[in-house]
Amino acid sequence: MRFDLVHLGLGPDGHTASLVPRDPVLEVSDRLVALTTPYMGHQRMTLTYPALARAQQVLWLITGADKREPLSRLVAGDRSIPAGRVEAAASLVLADAAAGQGPARVDAQSPARP
Template identity: 60%
Template sequence: MELKILQSADEVARQAALFIADLIKENVAKKGFFTLAISGGRTPWEMIKILAQENLPWEKVYLFQVDERIAPEGNPERNLTQLFTTIQGTRLMTRLNIFPMRVIAENLEEACEEYASHIQEVTRNGKLDLIHLGLGSDGHTASLVPGDAVCEVADRDVALTTSPYQGRQRMTLTYPLINRAEKILWLLTGEEKTEMLQRLLNAGQEIPAGRVSQNQALIFADEPAAKNLIQ
């Protein structure tokens, strides 16, 4: 797994945006579209702000969510709410094809199946071009949380957590779908990620993040997160 250590969280966001912009150009030129799933977080939203300034064929980009809290529409805890706030007033708001997780559905299990079907239909082969992931200080990624049965799901691409995490049940992409992605991009910032970054690099199976495929993965980390790796 390739690791790029950058000076600051802002530089992580900037370099990640440029990396994604290049992938969009490459994939649109090659096959006519690009599929991306993003997680939430301060650095990813900064990445999206920078990316929104790029002159790209946004109408050919299909954006999915990695995970979402089961919460009412417009709730500030929801990743979708933060995404819309981030892209408000940019060309992405009207040109980007966004597929929200339907977490306000009456039947959430059916909503998971529906979301998986959307991904299959848009990608045409069930493989997202890029999945962006973050890493929690407890080793979770997406909403694949330590000790939750969702981590053992092997027959579905989208599933629900079995227990609330930080007060909310979640809908999440699962390992089968994540590990099929053409590329996986990790963004890690902050000194509190230092230990978990080392475990991730060691593919530590004791944390959910360590079970994500490393073959097609790239990490952008800031110096505080990677302080133990800097000589």
């Protein structure tokens, strides 16, 4: 299974695709889809990092001032937030002015990523 395009958002805590900080699902590597622990009152189904890594392109759409800090961390390749661990052949980040960044290309193989 490969994806041509995966569209993702970004939460104020750095989560994306229901991959939230400290959830055991972050460490799942033997499945493409997994169930999360309850988050904000709901258990969710998500694509795992191995599934997201099969994307040819990730399109990040990020809006709101509460995303400014996690967006900076994402663009810097900070793997301590869940969104920072998403890898793809290529990524495009589109953010509104409130998020504090203009459009930027983020290469999943950039030097900022180990």
